Amino acid sequence: MRVVSLVPSLTEAVAASAPGVLVGATDWCSHPADLDVVRIGGTKNPKTERIVRLAPDLVLANEEENREPDLAALREAGLEVLVTEVRDVPGAFRELERVVTACGAPARPRWLDEAEAAWSRLPVHRARTTAVVPVWRRPWMVLGRDTFAGDVLARLGVDNVYAAHPERYPRIPLQELWDAAPDLVVLPDEPYRFTADDGPEAFAGTPCALVSGRHLTWYGPSLTEAPDIIGAALRAARR
Template sequence: MAVRVVSLVPSLTEAVAVTVPGALVGATDWCTRPADLGPGVVRVRGTKNPDVPAILALRPDLVVANEEENREPDLAALRAGGLDVLVTEVRTLEHAFAELERVLRACGANGSPQWLEAARAAWDGLPAPVEVRRAVVPIWRRPWMVLGRDTFAGDLLRRLGVENAYAGHEERYPRVPVGELLSCGAELAVLPDEPYRFTADDGPEAFPGMPSALVDGRMLTWYGPSLAEAPTVLGEALRAARR
């Protein structure tokens, strides 16, 4: 009998949808990949404000969540309603691979999917960086927020030769005034298009004289099928920022 799954994490939604077709019965409004989640998948609002009664009404066998993207009070309410909630923790690429295996097994996958093996091969095959550049990695503006310590995106960038200037900060996503960002010794600004949508006209102008790499946020922050192409896509964007 197929496992009925509600996913509260966009990247996990994509992973489940392409690996165990038909398992999803619910997903958030932010779950945009793949474009077609399949017939009958109910939208249950956002990652931070899920519609708990709607999820309970779906009677899923499993809810998949993440300790960073979802709020514990919502997850506690789902457990109190009798649901099994699997909560992932992803701080590094190794964490991502391990948690994806765990989630997909719980959702009824038979073995490791081809895309996950391709992702492992892509990252394992990366040559050692010939150059390391110190960078600031904003994730929000008004106020400015950046990647700090112990983040999945920071680990990916490290493997691609980018040293996060705030990797030693006590917070994981600190608020830092732009003046401090400009004086921290960074050689590069890495600007993803999510969660804040940095663009060529919104972001680089705040870092005059510093190269800016506009990167695909899905490639940088999602742990799912995008991991197979992320080293190539991110690497090209970072190389394009040299000047």
Template sequence: MSDGTRSLPRVVSLVPSLTEAVAVTLPGALVGATDWCSHPAGLAVARIGGTKNPDVAAITALRPDLVLANEEENRAPDLAALRAAGIDVLVTAIRTLDEGLRELERVLAACGAPRRPRWLDDAEAAWEAVTPVRPAADGGPLTAVVPIWRRPWMVLGRDTFAGDLLARLGVRNLYGDHPERYPRLPLDDLRAAAPDLVVLPDEPYRFTRDDGPEAFPGTAAALVDGRLLTWYGPSLAEAPRELARALRAAHR
């Protein structure tokens, strides 16, 4: 006999951001996540490999009703294999904050959320109220180069979620109009761009005070929490405040 409660679908997430969003909103819905899904802390679900090399057989064995994926983070052949196994795969496409908010609402509804969660409202309100960081000396927006890898050096290019967040904070990515989304460029070119700031997130490459700023002598370096800059989930509510604080501290 039914007790009147609504059962949640069995969900596997291949995207760390979405893992956190679902786990916080719908405890019990997730049955599997990648090895890189680090939030929330202590998440007790089956681990099914990485975002780029998920174990399709292990995922299938979990009998999920839905697998969450992203066009950028996950490989098309893996998603095709899951579909061939009869599993429903929801693929998100997120390159701006607005897209992120819409896709989060879609994902959570597909996972059984009866209503929009409060944290999503808080995130939207926080970004609507954002105050741009201090402008450059010439009165224009601060300019930045945003490395995401070294050996070889790679930076944010066009149409990226992180780039959109920085723009809303009043920071212009000097490679935001580059033909590639994540161009590989010589370090000398990055230095010659003469940015006001070099923004160094701690993921996907773990830039630290001892690994990154030394490559840009004489340029202010803002070390930022990569989760706040690149994740779309509950952290979006605190991201504008904490990112602005890090950027202002670097450009005093």
């Protein structure tokens, strides 16, 4: 089995579940750190000719991460493309099992059982916190409806102010974000790398939680530790 992954989350999952099958991955596939495969460009601009030359048995993609024209070009070249769709935590578990099975994993990986167990143990959060969740600035963009990261936060007691917005990643002027008066602003370090010096100053007076984008937005082995890591960042911001 030869696999190319166009999704950092899936790269991490396959590397942990079926070692040796990955032959290509994007430039953004940073986990595991010692992954030694051909790099095929970005998630939005993969080098399709390079992928075709690798002659993979399967290309892994995601309906949100990757562009349909690129996937169509790969299919036209005769490659099989598995496209995942992940909008919530249970959906992530279902898709991850589908992916690792398709990649020839000999058994259901232990980390997947551990991740499901970690999320099933979460308490019911009766005291809720409202938040806006910027994912980009210049222009400001936030989490809207039906996002995996939004579901992660909801399960940790945080209600996204823009969860009912008609767009999944709406552009919202900064003044409108202020007017929403959230209890909290959640600032991930990807896809835009918000830091203590780039983000919180725009929301002076509102608690800001700087969180790991990998644990907030990736679905893979990072799901095992995500409840604890994201939960700790949220608790620190609320103090």
